[in-house]
Amino acid sequence: MEHIDKVSRQVYIMTNAWEDVTWEHQHGLKEWIVEYIAKVGEEATHHLTVLRATDMEHAQRQLMQELRTTYAGASEIEVTVIRMEEMETEPNIMHFQGAYTP
Numbered sequence: 001m002e003h004i005d006k007v008s009r010q011v012y013i014m015t016n017a018w019e020d021v022t023w024e025h026q027h028g029l030k031e032w033i034v035e036y037i038a039k040v041g042e043e044a045t046h047h048l049t050v051l052r053a054t055d056m057e058h059a060q061r062q063l064m065q066e067l068r069t070t071y072a073g074a075s076e077i078e079v080t081v082i083r084m085e086e087m088e089t090e091p092n093i094m095h096f097q098g099a100y101t102p
Contacts, residue, residue, distance in 0.1 A: 032059040032089040039078040040071060049089070059084060 029052045037085050049066060053059035063084075072076050 020097075028054045032062075032084060033087050034059065034063055036063070036081040036084075037080045037082065038067065038071065039075070039080075040074045050066045056084065063077065 032051045032053050034047075034049050034051055034080040036049075038045050038047060049063075051059050051066070053062050063081075065080065067077060
């Protein structure tokens with residue numbers, strides 16, 4: 001958005017149409033799906049979460065932050081990551097075992 005302030009009133013001009021905006025490239029963040037099991041003491045909890053990160057290393061740091069927030073009082077957490085992958089924009093038909101109709 002361009003700001004023009006050398007007129008008697010402020011005017012804002014939209015430079016891109018909605019279709020021209022690419023959010024992923026603007027911020028570089030992608031959605032990552034992370035499935036993991038966190039074990040504190042004898043209690044294990046299965047988690048599925050979506051993180052916003054630029055790459056796998058950034059997603060790992062985001063997961064560490066989530067663990068620190070979720071288990072703030074725990075002195076030790078054992079974490080097993082089952083999957084950490086970038087979410088696809090198009091659904092993978094193989095995940096629906098023939099029950100998917102586009």
